[in-house]
Amino acid sequence: MTTVIDATAQAAKFKQEIRAQLATLPERLTLVGVLAAERGPSATYAKYAQKACEEVGALFRLRHATRLDVESVIREANEDPSVHGIMVYYPVFATERDVYLRDSVDPAKDIEGLHSYWARSLYQNRRYLDSQRHLKAILPCTPLAIVKMIEAAGAFARSGRPLEGRTAVVFNRSEVVGRPLASMLAHDGATVYSFDIDGPLMMTPASTPEGAHRVSETSIDRAGALARADIVITGVPSPSFELVSASEIRPGALCINFSTYRNFAPDIEGKAGAFVPRVGPMTVTMALRNALRLFQNARTSGSLRLGADAMSGERD
């Protein structure tokens, strides 16, 4: 029997917690969403964010912009002290220029955790920004949502690193989800096989929990990796991806799909231990959790401009 785990139900638990914590803040948490496409998935995500904000008692301001205005709308939100967090609905240009936009968001307001400032701390397994360990680093919200679903599935170890000794396979090595996710799993103790059209890479844990993961080339193929995997995670946004089927996975494996396309064959239900068909509702919830964390960091450090150094080119 395969347990199907609903991300909406998990998200509800987190939202309850977030709502309770937001109620204790001295001001109302205010987020800005920046939307360049009036239709399609981006507009839908913006509606989800709106609804999630209402559920936790945060204020959500949706800013509509042309693609050429997105950058100035982001900069205004960076400068506006009444704004605590910013979400940008990508793609805007659907080119490398979107990376530039991601890095235009002040890291201290980047509730999606996509800025290269956060990517650097993630890859180096730096979980705090200060040596006193008061200021927590932000993790990108989709990878974080997936890790929380792994925890919800009961796949965390009771002691030591949460994924110590586990093997995971991730299909997708994008800079926004697959690569950070694979690194996070390795930092949590797992051996990870990361697959992309470019081939596989292997991420392994450091010898100490504080160390950064190691990456190496590997000759393992899909079949070999899946045969070892306790956790299989798919995020291939293409109808031509060969669906992961029951014959490929281990009995009891945890299967998680974060693609908008179906990446698992229906027959995995019955062989998998648990199946998470989608993580979307958890993703927006993790963005809210990040917003709360950034708000708390700002209160602790006495500045909303944490990370502003990474943004400024002006020096005196």
Next chain:
Amino acid sequence: MTTVIDATAQAAKFKQEIRAQLATLPERLTLVGVLAAERGPSATYAKYAQKACEEVGALFRLRHATRLDVESVIREANEDPSVHGIMVYYPVFATERDVYLRDSVDPAKDIEGLHSYWARSLYQNRRYLDSQRHLKAILPCTPLAIVKMIEAAGAFARSGRPLEGRTAVVFNRSEVVGRPLASMLAHDGATVYSFDIDGPLMMTPASTPEGAHRVSETSIDRAGALARADIVITGVPSPSFELVSASEIRPGALCINFSTYRNFAPDIEGKAGAFVPRVGPMTVTMALRNALRLFQNARTSGSLRLGADAMSGERD
């Protein structure tokens, strides 16, 4: 009659100047090249850099690395006080991950001017890093090489902004060459039509020389833009690009090709005022010029770690 302008000859003049200035430095300028591909264009570029360094009296250390080791080799060079500048031969991964690598180079050693730290100052037309205007910003070396070729062709105005009143067309809007180039031309006073598979954009100068350029959508097509262009610049790395032909350009137009593919039809010679068939030799020379500038910035500011704030995630 079309004057063909040879980038090698122009580069030689700059190298002579750079050589003279390097000779006055208290230590020998030392650059590191990071090469992940042992063959192909990257290996060739590395050889060019080696040769250019010899010509100006700089030390060049070529570091060979696997693609997975490139990042740690960059970080070592960032930390090594005997290294003044770093060049990385892309593509390494040929995915968005290369953007992450570009941003792993300490901006204070980024002689190619590819770090988002420099991109931000470029797009905002910030030519100095400090309010005293002692520390000069770095420009990306290929766009800079092209601007220097425009100057060499005698297309700069004698007063005011150098390209005041000129119209330019740029085919290519990549984040590393075409988009920064179009912005630089607009900052120099030109109206620029920037073409990409994604369509055209128009960049126009600010009302003051210190202002940042403006960008707008435009309905102009290739024929309309070329009919107005004093300067035509091409950088389309594809054999399927329809070559720019004599019938499309204005008599006397300055034509510059920076693609490794031929983007102009042979018949432009005769109608164009001047033709620059390649800029490669100037590109590596501009990287050396940037290296000298960064060295001087570091001496002025008393720190080689200029820009280090943009790199560090650790805060106390």
